[in-house]
Amino acid sequence: xxxxxxxxxxxxxxxxxxxxxxxxxxxxxxxxxxxxxxxxxxxxxxxxxxxxxxxxxxxxxxxxxxxxxxxxxxxxxxxxxxxxxxxxxxxxxxxxxxxxxxxxxxxxxxxxxxxxxxxxxxxxxxxxxxxxxxxxxxxxxxxxxxxxxxxxxxxxxxxxxxxxxxxxxxxxxxxxxxxxxxxxxxxxxxxxxxxxxxxxxxxxxxxxxxxxxxxxxxxxxxxxxxxxxxxxxxxxxxxxxxxxxxxxxxxxxxxxxxxxxxxxxxxxxxxxxxxxxxxxxxxxxxxxxxxxxxxxxxxxxxxxxxxxxxxxxxxxxxxxxxxxxxxxxxxxxxxxxxxxxxxxxxxxxxxxxxxxxxxxxxxxxxxxxxxxxxxxxxxxxxxxxxxxxxxxxxxxxxxxxxxxxxxxxxxxxxxxxxxxxxxxxxxxxxxxxxxxxxxxxxxxxxxxxxxxxxxxxxxxxxxxxxxxxxxxxxxxxxxxxxxxxxxxxxxxxxxxxxxxxxxxxxxxxxxxxxxxxxxxxxxxxxxxxxxxxxxxxxxxxxxxxxxxxxxxxxxxxxxxxxxxxxxxxxxxxxxxxxxxxxxxxxxxxxxxxx
Numbered sequence: 001x002x003x004x005x006x007x008x009x010x011x012x013x014x015x016x017x018x019x020x021x022x023x024x025x026x027x028x029x030x031x032x033x034x035x036x037x038x039x040x041x042x043x044x045x046x047x048x049x050x051x052x053x054x055x056x057x058x059x060x061x062x063x064x065x066x067x068x069x070x071x072x073x074x075x076x077x078x079x080x081x082x083x084x085x086x087x088x089x090x091x092x093x094x095x096x097x098x099x100x101x102x103x104x105x106x107x108x109x110x111x112x113x114x115x116x117x118x119x120x121x122x123x124x125x126x127x128x129x130x131x132x133x134x135x136x137x138x139x140x141x142x143x144x145x146x147x148x149x150x151x152x153x154x155x156x157x158x159x160x161x162x163x164x165x166x167x168x169x170x171x172x173x174x175x176x177x178x179x180x181x182x183x184x185x186x187x188x189x190x191x192x193x194x195x196x197x198x199x200x201x202x203x204x205x206x207x208x209x210x211x212x213x214x215x216x217x218x219x220x221x222x223x224x225x226x227x228x229x230x231x232x233x234x235x236x237x238x239x240x241x242x243x244x245x246x247x248x249x250x251x252x253x254x255x256x257x258x259x260x261x262x263x264x265x266x267x268x269x270x271x272x273x274x275x276x277x278x279x280x281x282x283x284x285x286x287x288x289x290x291x292x293x294x295x296x297x298x299x300x301x302x303x304x305x306x307x308x309x310x311x312x313x314x315x316x317x318x319x320x321x322x323x324x325x326x327x328x329x330x331x332x333x334x335x336x337x338x339x340x341x342x343x344x345x346x347x348x349x350x351x352x353x354x355x356x357x358x359x360x361x362x363x364x365x366x367x368x369x370x371x372x373x374x375x376x377x378x379x380x381x382x383x384x385x386x387x388x389x390x391x392x393x394x395x396x397x398x399x400x401x402x403x404x405x406x407x408x409x410x411x412x413x414x415x416x417x418x419x420x421x422x423x424x425x426x427x428x429x430x431x432x433x434x435x436x437x438x439x440x441x442x443x444x445x446x447x448x449x450x451x452x453x454x455x456x457x458x459x460x461x462x463x464x465x466x467x468x469x470x471x472x473x474x475x476x477x478x479x480x481x482x483x484x485x486x487x488x489x490x491x492x493x494x495x496x497x498x499x500x501x502x503x504x505x506x507x508x509x510x511x512x513x514x515x516x517x518x519x520x521x522x523x524x525x526x527x528x529x530x531x532x533x534x535x536x537x538x539x540x541x542x543x544x545x546x547x548x549x550x551x552x553x554x555x556x557x558x559x560x561x562x563x564x565x566x567x568x569x570x571x572x573x574x575x576x577x578x579x580x581x582x583x584x585x586x587x588x589x590x591x592x593x594x
Contacts (some may be wrong), residue, residue, distance in 0.1 A: 001022050001480075002022065002074055003022045004022070004024040004028065004104075005022050006021050006022045006046035006064075007021050007022075007023060007071070008023075008043055008044070009017065009023055009025045009042055009043040009045055009046050009047055009048040010045035010046020010048075010090055010091060011045065011046075011091075011093070011415050012041070012048055012077055012091050012096070013091070013093065014079050014092065014093045014094055015131035016077045016094065017078060017079045017094060018076065018077065018522070019076070019077045020074070020075070020076055020077060021064070021074070021077055021096060021411075022072065022073070022074050023041055023043075023048060023050075023072070023073050023075075023096065023292070024043065024070070024071070024072045024104065025041040025042050025043035025048075025060075025070065025071070026041070026042045026043070026068050026070055026114075026134070027039055027040075027041065027042075027065060027066075027067050027069050027070075027071060027107075028040040028041065028042040028047060028060070028069060028115055029067060029115045029116070030063075030065075030067070031412050032063075032580070033299075035053075035054055036051060037051070037052040037059060037062060037063060037097075038050070038051060038052075039052065039062060039306075040226055040509070041071070041073070042417065043525060043544075044139075046089070046090060046091060047091060047473055048091045048094075048095070048096055049086070049089075049091070049092075049094075049095040049096070050073060050075065050095065050096050050097075050098050051078075051095050051096070051097050051098065053097075054241060056098055056099065056101075057099065057100055057101065058098065058100060058101030059473070060104075061073065061101060061309075062098075062101055063111060064221055065103065065106070065107075065108065065593060066106075066107045066110070066116065067104060067110065067111065067115060067311035067526060068107040068110060068114055068131070068134070069104075069105065070103070070104040070105035070107075070412045071101055071102065071103055071104060071105050071108040072104055072319055072427065073096070073098045073099075073100065073101050073483075073571050074098070074099050074488060075096040075098040075099050075100075076096065076097045076099065077094050077095075077096055078094065078095055078096070078097050079093060079094055080092070080094060080095055084510045088112055089250050092272060092341065092474075097482045100214075104330055104441045105118075107348060109132070110131065111124065111127075111128050112124055112125060112128050112131050112132065112145065113184055114131055114134045114135055117135060117136070118319055119304045120561065122164070122226055122554070123562060123568060125569075126396065126554075126560070126562050126568045126569065127568040128569070129542050129558075129559055129569050130569070133558065134268075137295070137535070137555075138353075139270060140548075141548045141550065141555055142372045142554070142556070142558050143226070144264065144430065144544055144547060144548055145208075145259070145540070145544045145556055145557075146179035146541070147264070148260060148264060148493075148544050148547065149216055149545060151217070151259070151260050151263055151264075152216070152256065152260055152540075154240075154258045155259055155260065155531040156214045156237075156256060157261075157330065157447050158251055159255070160212050161213065161214040161239070162210060162211040162212060162213060162214070163214055163216075164205060164210070164213055164440075165215060166195070166198035166201035166202065166205075166214060166215065166217065166238075166258070167195070167201065167220070168194060168195065169192040169194070170192060170193055170194075171174075171518075172191065172193035172196050173193070173196060173518065174306065177196060177221040177222060177223045178221065178222035178223065179193040179194065179196065179220075179221075180194040180220045180221075180222050180329070181193055181194075181220065181231075181588055182194065183417075183584040183585075185582075186434075186583055186584050188584075188585040188586075189585060194245070194270065195217075195218055195219060195220060196220060196221050196234070197217070197219050197238065197537060198215065198219075198238050199456060199520065199521045200519065202238055202239075202240040202535060203240065203241065203456070203494055203496075203533065204521070204522060204525055206240055206241075206242045206530070206531060206533040207342070207496075207500035207522075207525045207526065207530045207531070208530075209242075209243070209531075210242075211242045211243075212240075212241050212242070213239070213241075213535075214236045214237065214238075214239045214240075216236075216237060216238075216540065217235065217236055217237075217238040217537070218233055218234075218235055218362045219228070219234055219236055219502075220232065220233050221236070221564075223232075224563075225561075225562075225563040225564075226553075227389075228542055228545065228553055229553060229559055230553050230554060230560050231563065231564075231565040232543060232561045232562050232565050233561075234539060234540075234541050235465075235539070235540040235541060236489070236500065236537040236538060236540060237489075237537060237538045237539075237540060238535070238537045239491075239535045239536055239537065239538075240533060240535035241349065241525075241533060241534060241535055242354075242531040242532070242533045243531055243532060243533070244493070244533065244534050245534075246477050246479065246493055246494070246534065249491065249493070249534050249535065249536060250433060250479075251274075251283075252276075253481075253536060253538075254273035254274060255273065256517070257273075257431065257481065257538065258270055258271070258272065258273050258431070260543065261429050261483075261512045261543075261546075261547065262430075263291070264481075264547045265429060265547065268428055268429060269427075269428040269429070270428070270429045270431070271294075271429065271430055271431040271432075273431075275289070275432050275433055276294070276432040276433070277432070277435050278339045278432050278433065278434050278435070279432055279434075279435055279436040280436050280437045280438065281436070283434050284403070284407050285300065285302060285328070285403070285407075286300050286301075287300065287411055287414065288300060288407045288408060288409070288410040288411020288412070288413075288414055289407075289408070289411040289485070290434050290437075290480065290482075290487075291431070291434075291480075291485050291486065291487045292482060293418075293480050293484055293485030294432055295418075295424050295425040295426075295428060295484060295485075296414065296418035296419075296423060296424040296425075298330065298331055298332075298333075298414050298417060298418050298492045299327060300328050300330050300331075300410060300411075300414060301329045301331075301387070301388060301547070302324045302326055302327070302328055302330045302469060303327055303328070303384060303387065303388070304319055305323075306318060306327075306376075306380065306383070306384045306387070307327050307400075307420075308379055311373045311375060311376045311377070311380055312357075312372050312376055313372075314357075314376065314400070315327050315357075315372075315398070315400050317401075318400045318401055322403075323404065324402050324403075325400065325401055325402055326400070326401075326402075326403050327389070327398055327399070327400045327408075328398065328399050328400075328403065328410055329384075329388055329389045329505070330396065330397040330398070330399070330410060330413050330414050330417060331389070331390055331394070331422065332344075332360075332394060332395040332396060332397060333390065333394050333415060333421070334393060334394065334421050334423075335360065335394060335395040335420075335421050336360045336362075336392070336393040336394045336395045337338070337360060338360060338362070338369070338370075339393075339396075340395065340420070341358040341360050341395055343420075344356055344397060344413070344416065344417065344420075345560040346360065347355075347416060348409075348463075350519045351409060351412065352536070353354065353409060355525055356397050356398070356399070357370075357371070357386070357397065357398040357400070357411065358370050358372065358395055358396065358397045358398065359371050359372050359385065359395060359396050359398075360366075360394075360395050360396075361391075361392050361394055361395065365554075368381045368382065368385060370374065372398065384396075389419055391570050397413060398468045398507070399413070402407065415422050415485075419592060422475050424536070428484065429484050429546065430482055430484055430485060431481065432481075432482050433479050433480070433481060433482075434479065434480045434482055434541050435478075435479045436454045436475045436476075437452060437453045437475065437476055437478040437480075438453075438458075438472065438474070438475060438476070438478070438506065439451070439452065439453075439471070439474040439475060439476040439478075439504070440452055440462075440471040440472055440474060440507060441459065441472070442472060445571055448508075449471050449472070449487065449507055449509070449510070450506060450508050451504075451508050453474070453478045454478055454490065454492050455493065455505065455508065456494050456495055456501075457476040457477055457478045457492035457493065457495060458476065458477045458492070458494060458495045458496070458531065458534075459474050459476050459492065459495070459500070460473070460474065460475045460476060460477060460478075460503060461474065461498075462497075462500055463499060463500050463503060463589075466500065466503045466504060466507065467503070471507050475493055476492065477493035477534070478490070478491070478492040479491050479492065479536070481536070481538060483546060484546060486545075486546060487542075487545075488535050488538045488539055488542055489537050489538035489539060489541060490537065491534065491535055491536020491537065492525070492534060492535075492536075493532070493533075493534035494532075494533050494534055494535075496526055496530040496531065496532055496533060497530075498523055498526045498527055499528065501523060501526070502515055516571065528579070541556060541557060542554050544556040
């Protein structure tokens with residue numbers, strides 16, 4: 001017999017009754033039932049119930065052992081009596097009568113429990129992550145992650161993609177988030193950077209003629225943590241294709257994304273492909289976000305024309321004050337009560353807003369009520385609500401001003417209405433593409449035009465557009481995949497022509513010498529015959545987070561950093577020795593404490 005096990009703790013069934021077996025695992029929990037000692041033995045594969053009689057060798061030893069001690073047992077498989085079968089366990093129809101016990105790894109008193117799912121402080125869980133990972137939910141999440149990645153690899157191969165690895169030590173980039181820098185010992189005062197993404201390398205692979213590339217790529221960004229973003233490092237499905245249009249990229253990736261979600265959705269509906277396409281401008285106007293949650297059926301509308309020239313004075317004055325100003329309506333089907341409208345108004349004030357205008361159907365008045373309706377009058381209010389498709393028992397809320405200032409708040413109000421009125425569907429995965437992003441945006445802080453999304457994108461209209469159009473009106477071949485209000489990836493058809501790249505960077509304030517210095521490798525490659533190409537990079541962590549139903553991305557990463565970018569288990573980042581600093585020609589300048 002094997003030194004540690006003849007079976008795993010999830011393998012035994014009634015067909016094994018009478019067999020002599022050897023199991024190894026962790027003591028999950030113990031129960032003393034009138035002299036009989038029951039032990040749930042756990043390994044990666046499952047649980048098996050052990051039974052020890054007072055006369056069993058090792059009985060007193062097991063009585064003293066703490067939970068999570070690792071043991072090996074020899075015993076006999078016995079079918080359970082009908083009244084003691086555990087239907088919730090695959091091994092629930094049997095138990096093992098123990099005949100011998102050996103302690104393989106004793107456990108001290110646990111700083112965090114493994115049995116059950118208690119809500120312990122995250123800092124404590126991360127410090128003892130090796131214990132946390134033994135818990136059922138987190139263990140299952142990490143296995144889901146492994147299976148999702150395996151499925152993605154298989155599907156990408158089936159789509160004709162080839163997996164390549166790109167460098168981890170590379171050059172710093174002037175765009176995007178802060179780099180993690182790595183000092184060079186051999187080249188004093190010079191630094192490598194960890195890649196924020198394999199962007200330039202995957203494009204160079206296309207120039208090299210490989211046609212279809214993918215990689216489960218590690219990416220490194222020195223940025224703050226969020227619920228859907230891990231600080232420091234993350235993984236993405238990095239993809240690039242040659243001789244493709246935007247629609248070709250969509251057609252290649254949609255079956256992969258749909259297939260992975262359908263495989264692991266446990267019966268939850270997944271948007272069939274082709275996924276809906278929503279222009280960025282429409283997404284902002286209808287949803288107040290370029291990450292629309294399509295489970296919520298509410299669509300916002302521009303209703304400015306209903307308020308121009310009078311009626312409701314406040315909105316009329318706002319519209320007259322600036323040509324950019326608008327009035328948006330947020331429909332609230334079934335929300336037609338003063339109580340609900342007052343709750344929404346209070347919520348808006350809690351969000352730092354002066355309030356939230358509304359119209360609601362009033363049973364008492366037998367018509368539309370609220371200050372806006374009172375000022376507009378019956379006919380005008382009815383026309384307004386008809387335009388929104390609203391009727392008896394419904395309501396609408398309104399935001400006014402410059403949409404650039406209020407769109408985010410209006411989008412949050414839309415989400416709030418959908419959730420509170422239970423209009424937002426649960427238990428489904430709703431995908432869409434957001435397309436036609438602006439190539440440039442105005443950087444108000446630096447008073448200049450800047451890239452809005454991805455500096456390597458091809459502008460729609462190419463060089464002619466860059467030469468003849470207002471930069472803020474130029475759209476790019478850029479696109480995002482969004483699922484349930486979470487951005488899964490960004491992508492673009494790339495700018496593969498040197499003259500267009502130099503012109504685009506020039507508009508954003510980077511001279512030809514900067515482009516040559518920072519992107520010379522890629523720019524030089526483009527001068528020797530570059531194919532049209534494009535790609536994207538869905539985030540692995542976010543995909544698994546959605547499928548697992550987790551609210552925090554750290555719940556699907558085996559060893560994440562905390563919100564301050566620290567590894568509490570390995571004590572990183574840490575001090576280094578003076579010898580190491582001398583080898584790197586580095587002198588520290590700690591911040592001065594005030």
